[in-house]
Amino acid sequence: MRLPRIPFLDGFLAAMLLATGTALVYPPLGASGGWLHLEHVTNFGVAIVFLLSGAGLSRANLKAGAANWRLHLFVQSFTFIVFPLLGLLAALGLGRWLPPELLLGFFYLCALPSTVSSSIAMTSMARGNVAGAIFNATLSSLIGMVLTPLYISLWLHAAKQGTPLLDQFIKIGEQLLLPFLLGQLLRPWLGEWIVRHKHITSKVDRGVILLIVFNSFCDASAAQVWTRNGVAPLLITMALTGLLLALVLKLTHLVARRFAFNTEDEIAAVFCGSKKSLASGAPMAALIFAGSAGGTLGLIMLPIMLYHQLQLIVCSVIAKRYAQRPALVQHVS
Structure with a gap:
């Protein structure tokens, strides 16, 4: 008898769990300066990923979704204004319970651009405005190349750990x-x-993301980051990422209704405005936090890794519910 397939327990999640488990058991394998020299391999891999991303971007699809300025303003405002403000509020409220690296990681999650592939896939599954999702997801990625390092630089400057913004x-x-x-x-x-x-x-x-995750977690394990901080901060981070996703999904839904979006635009607004990109977040973290002391990149990346999987699980359920709505019947006279 064939067992039913659980959509969110895919090969990528299994590979990520294997990578993190291996990093905990034998960190020298993937640590910086270790046998595999992943710190150099990942730089080349990141460049290939973004080259393929640029080559795969259709200008015709962008033009098709460019005119809906209200949807674009909504998505980009949630991605780069509402999210970072929520990250700051969380940092102010939880500073005493979480180590600085996890607080930075949570704010980094909030400062990232939206996803591209999964936002478009969820919008398509839910029968939403796919052209609008393509435009906003792509625009978000481009804006994130500027705003994400800018936000992180301001955070580090406020923490008196200033890093040259121009270098970033x-x-x-x-x-x-x-x-x-x-x-x-x-x-x-x-x-x-x-x-x-x-x-x-x-x-x-996905392969490049896994290499970055493996490298950062090996560095963290080698520096004994996980044993040094204990289990409680990790559990708080898990709860916090789940709460953030629930809050943003509710906000995007309510505000989209307040803006009187039609259902197709509402779907694109909810999925593009609530998602965060591990595909952009992992490469940018490797660049922005390169050489971070004590193997802290693993802690910084933990919130986006947790949020990434949660958003896939929850948004796939929401997309299926949207898809079950009755189709509009057009009468031809």
Whole structure:
């Protein structure tokens, strides 16, 4: 008898659990300066991911969704204003219970752009405004290359751990933006191949994320970060990410109704406005927090890793509920 498949227990989650488990058991394998030298491998992988992302971006799809300015304003405001404010409020309220690295990680989660692939996939599954989702998810990724390091720089400056903002922008430009723009230039030659082999590019994306996660968790284990902080901060972080997702999903839904969006726009607003991108977050964290002392990158990335899986589980349920609504019947006279 064949067991039913549980959608959110996919190969990527299993691979991530295996990577983190291996990092806890034998950190020298993937630690920086270790056998695999992943700190160098991941830099090349990140560039390839963003090159493929640029080459796979259809300008026609962007143009199709560009006119709906109310939807764009809604999504980008939630992504880069409401989320960071919630992150600041959480930091003020929980500063005494969480180590600084986890507080920074939670704010980093709130400062990230929205997802691209899963936002579009959920919107399509729910029969929403797919063109609007494509435009907003892509716009969010581009804005995030500027605003995310800016927000983190302001946070670190306030914590008197200032890091040169110009250096961060140069790293982001070299490792993310330039490959993305190069991919756009190569789209006439690579675009059709990427469409035909979407499963390959998806595996490349996920493979690079797994390498970054493995490297950061190995560094954290080697520095005894997990044993040093204990279990309580991790449990608080899990509860906090779940509460954040529930709050933002409720807010996006209520505000979209207040704006009198039609159902298709509401769906795109809820999914694009509530999601955060591990695909962008992992590479940017590796660049922004490169050389972080004591293997703290693992703690910084923990909130986005937890939020990523939660949003897939919860939003897939919501998408299926949206999809069950009756289809509009058009009468031809």
